Amino acid sequence: MAAREPVATLAEIAREAGVSAPTVSKVLNGRADVAPATRTRVEELLRAHGYRRRRAEASRSPLIDLVFHELESAWAMEVIRGVENVARQAGLGVVLSESAGRLTPGRTWADQVAARRPHGVILVLSGLDASQRALLNSRSIPYVVMDPAGDPGPEMPSIGATNLQGGLAATRHLVELGHTRIGAISGPSRMMCSRARIDGYRAALETAGLPVDPALVADGDFHHETGYRCGLELLRRPYRPTAVFAGNDLQALGLYEAARELGLRIPEDLSVVGFDDLPVARWVGPPLTTVRQPLTEMAEAAAKLVLDLGREDGSDAEATSVEATSVELATSLVVRGSTGVPPVGGV
Amino acid sequence: MAAREPVATLAEIAREAGVSAPTVSKVLNGRADVAPATRTRVEELLRAHGYRRRRAEASRSPLIDLVFHELESAWAMEVIRGVENVARQAGLGVVLSESAGRLTPGRTWADQVAARRPHGVILVLSGLDASQRALLNSRSIPYVVMDPAGDPGPEMPSIGATNLQGGLAATRHLVELGHTRIGAISGPSRMMCSRARIDGYRAALETAGLPVDPALVADGDFHHETGYRCGLELLRRPYRPTAVFAGNDLQALGLYEAARELGLRIPEDLSVVGFDDLPVARWVGPPLTTVRQPLTEMAEAAAKLVLDLGREDGSDAEATSVEATSVELATSLVVRGSTGVPPVGGV
Numbered sequence: 001m002a003a004r005e006p007v008a009t010l011a012e013i014a015r016e017a018g019v020s021a022p023t024v025s026k027v028l029n030g031r032a033d034v035a036p037a038t039r040t041r042v043e044e045l046l047r048a049h050g051y052r053r054r055r056a057e058a059s060r061s062p063l064i065d066l067v068f069h070e071l072e073s074a075w076a077m078e079v080i081r082g083v084e085n086v087a088r089q090a091g092l093g094v095v096l097s098e099s100a101g102r103l104t105p106g107r108t109w110a111d112q113v114a115a116r117r118p119h120g121v122i123l124v125l126s127g128l129d130a131s132q133r134a135l136l137n138s139r140s141i142p143y144v145v146m147d148p149a150g151d152p153g154p155e156m157p158s159i160g161a162t163n164l165q166g167g168l169a170a171t172r173h174l175v176e177l178g179h180t181r182i183g184a185i186s187g188p189s190r191m192m193c194s195r196a197r198i199d200g201y202r203a204a205l206e207t208a209g210l211p212v213d214p215a216l217v218a219d220g221d222f223h224h225e226t227g228y229r230c231g232l233e234l235l236r237r238p239y240r241p242t243a244v245f246a247g248n249d250l251q252a253l254g255l256y257e258a259a260r261e262l263g264l265r266i267p268e269d270l271s272v273v274g275f276d277d278l279p280v281a282r283w284v285g286p287p288l289t290t291v292r293q294p295l296t297e298m299a300e301a302a303a304k305l306v307l308d309l310g311r312e313d314g315s316d317a318e319a320t321s322v323e324a325t326s327v328e329l330a331t332s333l334v335v336r337g338s339t340g341v342p343p344v345g346g347v
Numbered sequence: 348m349a350a351r352e353p354v355a356t357l358a359e360i361a362r363e364a365g366v367s368a369p370t371v372s373k374v375l376n377g378r379a380d381v382a383p384a385t386r387t388r389v390e391e392l393l394r395a396h397g398y399r400r401r402r403a404e405a406s407r408s409p410l411i412d413l414v415f416h417e418l419e420s421a422w423a424m425e426v427i428r429g430v431e432n433v434a435r436q437a438g439l440g441v442v443l444s445e446s447a448g449r450l451t452p453g454r455t456w457a458d459q460v461a462a463r464r465p466h467g468v469i470l471v472l473s474g475l476d477a478s479q480r481a482l483l484n485s486r487s488i489p490y491v492v493m494d495p496a497g498d499p500g501p502e503m504p505s506i507g508a509t510n511l512q513g514g515l516a517a518t519r520h521l522v523e524l525g526h527t528r529i530g531a532i533s534g535p536s537r538m539m540c541s542r543a544r545i546d547g548y549r550a551a552l553e554t555a556g557l558p559v560d561p562a563l564v565a566d567g568d569f570h571h572e573t574g575y576r577c578g579l580e581l582l583r584r585p586y587r588p589t590a591v592f593a594g595n596d597l598q599a600l601g602l603y604e605a606a607r608e609l610g611l612r613i614p615e616d617l618s619v620v621g622f623d624d625l626p627v628a629r630w631v632g633p634p635l636t637t638v639r640q641p642l643t644e645m646a647e648a649a650a651k652l653v654l655d656l657g658r659e660d661g662s663d664a665e666a667t668s669v670e671a672t673s674v675e676l677a678t679s680l681v682v683r684g685s686t687g688v689p690p691v692g693g694v
Binding site: 091254 | 408409410412418423424427428431435438440441442443444445459462463571600601603604607626627630631632
């Protein structure tokens with residue numbers, strides 16, 4: 001065991017805050033009967049001193065917190081199922097919340113989690129700011145980011161998928177079918193996963209010696225509506241693409257709608273590749289060729305990792321070794337009916 | 348205030364169980380440091396005496412429990428969003444679980460909920476047995492059933508949709524287009540909502556003076572795969588239906604696949620109506636005519652009801668009046684591209 005730096009005791013923090021030790025304890029335990037100003041002062045001192053509860057103090061609730069950037073996301077269900085699988089086996093409940101707008105009067109989301117004392121927190125397409133990290137650290141509540149939205153930084157354990165390889169495989173598939181004018185619809189540029197997919201698209205074109213035409217890359221946001229709008233934009237160009245890598249499945253379905261509206265048949269007139277492999281990809285007509293990312297397995301891995309981190313943090317002997325705290329699971333191309341050879345004679 | 352029957356005190360239950368009052372208190376508070384046999388004995392006595400905690404004892408966690416029969420259900424997301432909306436406004440977290448197989452060693456799901464002490468429990472397509480009800484009653488944890496799977500009984504507050512009227516509207520729409528040979532795919536017969544939809548289908552045919560042919564009603568289970576299988580079965584009949592009420596949207600999408608496989612065009616050769624109005628109904632080709640049930644609003648209503656029940660139960664003065672504890676929200680037909688007049692000259 002590495003020796004830890006000595007930190008302030010609860011009594012020292014109480015003295016500095018000018019309150020009793022039981023009051024500091026109440027703040028740590030998330031009790032409601034503390035004046036807001038007192039709670040804020042005590043929290044600030046706990047953070048300043050990098051206070052970490054000892055295991056004996058940290059009686060955890062049998063819960064895992066699962067936080068989504070937004071619950072609209074059509075693949076949220078796949079993630080929930082994965083976390084629920086692991087939680088059930090560990091006898092834990094799953095608390096669901098949305099980070100966007102998750103502020104209740106006087107208490108931030110992180111305060112609520114600190115008060116709840118779950119075994120761990122899984123953040124989906126979402127991050128934590130420094131003060132939220134400090135608050136969770138002070139309660140020894142471990143956290144893991146799934147599919148990080150930005151650069152999570154070395155201190156944020158994360159689970160993702162090989163997005164770059166996925167974008168590469170999708171585009172290479174279209175190149176191999178003979179397409180030379182291949183468009184793409186990106187996700188939001190602030191999301192790492194989205195940038196990586198488009199990087200893969202570019203890499204495949206460059207490797208094949210095909211030009212990367214910026215006019216053929218439309219800016220999407222991973223929603224169906226944008227796939228439709230960007231689809232119309234790309235398909236109405238005078239020299240339109242014969243194939244489009246749609247960035248994700250929802251945008252691919254929007255693109256289907258745009259193609260229908262313009263009287264273009266899939267795959268005869270237009271080949272389409274998605275990303276995610278949601279259940280719906282198999283159900284649409286024609287069934288969608290897409291890049292499968294193992295969302296349920298990723299969520300299971302995130303839940304296992306966060307529980308492992310909790311065990312390592314708390315136990316004195318036989319700490320579980322958590323070596324890999326940034327993991328990417330493999331993606332794979334699933335070829336279905338939406339891709340074919342380019343139309344004879346071109347567009 | 349109506350006078351309540353006197354019930355056993357905590358001390359009396361402790362005496363009868365042969366344990367100390369603090370041990371009974373530990374059981375009530377869901378603490379783990381009680382021998383399983385003792386806990387079982389105390390729980391039985393609490394149930395037998397119809398023990399209800401007084402509000403002062405019932406320090407609730409800021410949580411709502413949301414229980415699904417199965418998380419596979421494609422419309423679970425719409426329900427989660429509705430409960431999450433109400434919970435967020437009330438400053439509560441949502442704990443998600445699956446009732447199927449939700450048993451951890453030595454503790455039943457209901458024990459976990461009792462230990463968690465949420466503000467309320469919402470059950471989706473799921474019920475509670477008598478002992479689970481007694482356990483939650485003993486902790487003054489209110490519950491509401493959403494879209495009850497069976498007959499919930501008068502003591503189970505419930506939120507549903509007008510399934511019969513929905514099935515009626517779907518089928519009447521097909522009759523009005525001129526169809527006379529209309530098939531249906533049911534959901535599981537144990538589910539009330541499924542039976543009501545098929546009752547509506549029958550009522551519409553009878554009202555129109557059309558025969559109800561049992562051979563045209565296939566037994567489904569609300570999954571995509573069954574829609575496909577039942578679709579093949581119905582569409583391969585020598586004198587096949589020209590329109591099918593598919594029971595729900597997922598079965599309608601399975602039916603799309605069966606029609607594609609048999610070379611039948613929708614709506615030229617076959618009209619299809621779904622039920623639910625999931626987001627995907629708008630995205631498929633052709634967009635699906637379906638019966639909208641307001642899932643998010645139903646979930647919001649269920650969450651509000653369960654919080655109202657909690658307030659009524661706990662507060663002595665100014666109890667919120669909860670009059671309607673069985674509510675059906677209206678369904679409405681949404682006509683899109685999957686329905687049209689029957690093929691000229693019949694099948």
